[in-house]
Amino acid sequence: GQQVMQIPQYQHVQEGEDFTTYCNSSTTLSNIQWYKQRPGGHPVFLIQLVKSGEVKKQKRLTFQFGEAKKNSSLHITATQTTDVGTYFCAIKKGDYKLSFGAGTTVTVRA
Amino acid sequence: GAVVSQHPSWVICKSGTSVKIECRSLDFQATTMFWYRQFPKQSLMLMATSNEGSKATYEQGVEKDKFLINHASLTLSTLTVTSAHPEDSSFYICSASLGQDGEQYFGPGTRLTVT
Numbered sequence: 001g002q003q004v005m006q007i008p009q010y011q012h013v014q015e016g017e018d019f020t021t022y023c024n025s026s027t028t029l030s031n032i033q034w035y036k037q038r039p040g041g042h043p044v045f046l047i048q049l050v051k052s053g054e055v056k057k058q059k060r061l062t063f064q065f066g067e068a069k070k071n072s073s074l075h076i077t078a079t080q081t082t083d084v085g086t087y088f089c090a091i092k093k094g095d096y097k098l099s100f101g102a103g104t105t106v107t108v109r110a
Numbered sequence: 111g112a113v114v115s116q117h118p119s120w121v122i123c124k125s126g127t128s129v130k131i132e133c134r135s136l137d138f139q140a141t142t143m144f145w146y147r148q149f150p151k152q153s154l155m156l157m158a159t160s161n162e163g164s165k166a167t168y169e170q171g172v173e174k175d176k177f178l179i180n181h182a183s184l185t186l187s188t189l190t191v192t193s194a195h196p197e198d199s200s201f202y203i204c205s206a207s208l209g210q211d212g213e214q215y216f217g218p219g220t221r222l223t224v225t
Contacts, residue, residue, distance in 0.1 A: 033213060041218070041219075042203055042216040042217060042218050042219050043154065043203075043205075043214075043216050044216070045213040045214065045215070048212070048213060088153065088154070092212050096142065096207040096212045096214070097144065097156060097159060098144075098156070098214060099156070100153045100154045100155075101153065102152075102153045103153050105151070
């Protein structure tokens with residue numbers, strides 16, 4: 001079945017800097033979702049992308065879906081300590097099932 | 111927004127015993143819920159899809175006789191880990207799908223430790 005690879009696995013960021021996490025697939029995706037899981041918490045839905053080349057912004061977070069719909073990225077600007085957590089991309093399959101990427105765990109140096 | 115609760119939040123049990131985990135949708139009805147397990151520093155792995163009024167659909171490699179799922183009402187799904195062993199120790203999370211985007215709302219999770 002469809003799988004997504006997420007890189008990097010870990011991201012150590014200086015507070016105030018920007019970073020990007022990537023989600024890649026070998027096949028064309030119909031959609032991609034992004035979730036955030038704080039340490040000790042549960043995943044929380046951030047956004048869904050469905051259109052080729054789509055770009056959506058949520059404050060300091062910018063989500064992008066590639067033109068070929070085989071990759072997606074999450075870019076965070078001016079990282080804050082509240083951005084700590086693991087960011088997962090996920091693809092929606094039939095019957096609303098989700099297949100999650102491995103996640104990018106973000107830590108922030110104050 | 112959609113709220114999903116889980117009980118208990120954590121449980122410690124002895125090897126060989128069974129543990130039941132409840133997942134409730136508090137402000138909506140969920141005909142379908144999902145059960146995941148997550149090992150430390152790893153991703154979420156879908157175990158099964160819980161369907162109200164019918165049998166659950168298990169993912170490949172998940173033993174249906176070991177992980178019993180019951181979805182007796184539109185607001186409650188239960189996962190019972192039978193004859194638990196230390197390797198079953200994990201973080202178990204349920205979710206329900208809601209909304210136009212089909213986004214999933216997750217419960218707070220249950221941390222199971224089998225001694």
